[in-house]
Amino acid sequence: HISIVDSWFEKFKVYWDDYDYTSEHEVDKNLFSQRLGEFLYSPEGSKYRLKNFRFNGTFNCTGPAPEVLVSTFEYKHNALYGSKQKIGAMEDVKSVIRNLNFSEFVMPWARSYSNWETDKIIEIELYRNISMAMIVVGIMTLALIASVRTSFMVLLCVIMTLIDVGGLMHWWGLTIDTVSCIDLVLAVGLCVDYAAHIGHTFMIQIGSLNERVANTLGKIGPAVLNGGFSTFLAFVFLIRSDSHVFVTFFKIFFAVCLYGLYHGLVFLPVLLSLIGPPPYKTVERNVVNTKEREYLNCLDAGATQKCLESEYIEDKLKDSAVRETVIM
Known part of the structure; x- marks a missing residue:
C-alpha cells in the first residue's frame, strides 16, 4: 500500500x-x-x-x-478506493512499525488517518448504539402499552423505518459518518411515536379487529399525521443549507417522517387488522359496566325506543322477559 x-x-x-x-x-x-x-x-x-x-x-x-x-x-x-482499502493500508503501516521493535515511541500519522480511524470503528459504533436504543425503546414500549404482541409490532415498524431510511440515504448519496450516525440514533426515538400511538389506541378499542382499526385511525390517526407534518415543517428550511451537517439532518429526518408515518398509519393498521391482540381486560369490563348502567337506567325510566336502539339493552330485555312491558 x-x-x-x-x-x-x-x-x-x-x-x-x-x-x-x-x-x-x-x-x-x-x-x-x-x-x-x-x-x-x-x-x-x-x-x-x-x-x-x-x-x-x-x-x-x-x-x-x-x-x-x-x-x-x-x-x-x-x-486507495473505499474505506476498506484505506483502513487496510493504515493497519498495514501500523503492523510494519510494530514489527520493527523501535526502542522509542514511533507511530504513523497523517491528516487523513483521523477519518480512516473513524471509518474503522463507526460501523460497529452505529450498530451498537442503534441496538441499545432499540432495546430501550422496546422496554419502554412494553411497559407503557402493556402488550407483548402490540409492542413487538411497534418495534417492527421502527426497524423497518430505519431500513427504509438507510435505503433512501444510499439513493441520496449519503455515507455513514459521525453526522449520519447521530441522526440515525435520534431517528429511533422519533419514528417510534408514530407507531406507538396507533398501537396504544388500538388496545383500548372494542369490537372486531377491523372495527378497532377503523376506530383507532379515526381517533388518533389525524393527530399522528399532524404530528409528523409539524415535525417536517420544523426542519424544512434546512433544505437550502450549504452545510453538510444540516443537509444530512434534513435528508435523514425527512425520510424518518415519511416512512415513520407510512408504517404507523398504513403498515401497522393492516398488521393489527390481521393479527392484532385483544383489547385490555379493563377496557372490556368498563364497557360492560357502562352498558349495565344504561340498561338499569332504561328499566328505571321505562324502556323506550331510544333504549332499544342499543343491541346490548335489547338482548338484555329479551333475556329478562321485560320486553312485554315495553311501551311502544
Missing part, C-alpha cells in the same frame, strides 16, 4: 558512506551529531532540516546537531 518513502536516514547513510557509517560497529554519539549537522546543511539533506526534525536547541552549518527530540519520515500511499 506504500508507493514512496522519503527517508532522511537512507540519504544520510549514502552521504556518509565514505566514513564507513554503514558498517556494523556502533558510531560515537558526538561523531554522529557532527556528521548529522553537516548533512542537514548539505544540498542532499537541507530539505529535511526544517520539516523532518525538532532539536533541543539551534545549530549552524559548522556545529554539531543538538539532541534530536523528534524526527519523521515521509511516505505516500498508493491510490
Whole structure:
C-alpha cells in the first residue's frame, strides 16, 4: 500500500558512506551529531532540516546537531478506493512499525488517518448504539402499552423505518459518518411515536379487529399525521443549507417522517387488522359496566325506543322477559 518513502536516514547513510557509517560497529554519539549537522546543511539533506526534525536547541552549518527530540519520515500511499482499502493500508503501516521493535515511541500519522480511524470503528459504533436504543425503546414500549404482541409490532415498524431510511440515504448519496450516525440514533426515538400511538389506541378499542382499526385511525390517526407534518415543517428550511451537517439532518429526518408515518398509519393498521391482540381486560369490563348502567337506567325510566336502539339493552330485555312491558 506504500508507493514512496522519503527517508532522511537512507540519504544520510549514502552521504556518509565514505566514513564507513554503514558498517556494523556502533558510531560515537558526538561523531554522529557532527556528521548529522553537516548533512542537514548539505544540498542532499537541507530539505529535511526544517520539516523532518525538532532539536533541543539551534545549530549552524559548522556545529554539531543538538539532541534530536523528534524526527519523521515521509511516505505516500498508493491510490486507495473505499474505506476498506484505506483502513487496510493504515493497519498495514501500523503492523510494519510494530514489527520493527523501535526502542522509542514511533507511530504513523497523517491528516487523513483521523477519518480512516473513524471509518474503522463507526460501523460497529452505529450498530451498537442503534441496538441499545432499540432495546430501550422496546422496554419502554412494553411497559407503557402493556402488550407483548402490540409492542413487538411497534418495534417492527421502527426497524423497518430505519431500513427504509438507510435505503433512501444510499439513493441520496449519503455515507455513514459521525453526522449520519447521530441522526440515525435520534431517528429511533422519533419514528417510534408514530407507531406507538396507533398501537396504544388500538388496545383500548372494542369490537372486531377491523372495527378497532377503523376506530383507532379515526381517533388518533389525524393527530399522528399532524404530528409528523409539524415535525417536517420544523426542519424544512434546512433544505437550502450549504452545510453538510444540516443537509444530512434534513435528508435523514425527512425520510424518518415519511416512512415513520407510512408504517404507523398504513403498515401497522393492516398488521393489527390481521393479527392484532385483544383489547385490555379493563377496557372490556368498563364497557360492560357502562352498558349495565344504561340498561338499569332504561328499566328505571321505562324502556323506550331510544333504549332499544342499543343491541346490548335489547338482548338484555329479551333475556329478562321485560320486553312485554315495553311501551311502544
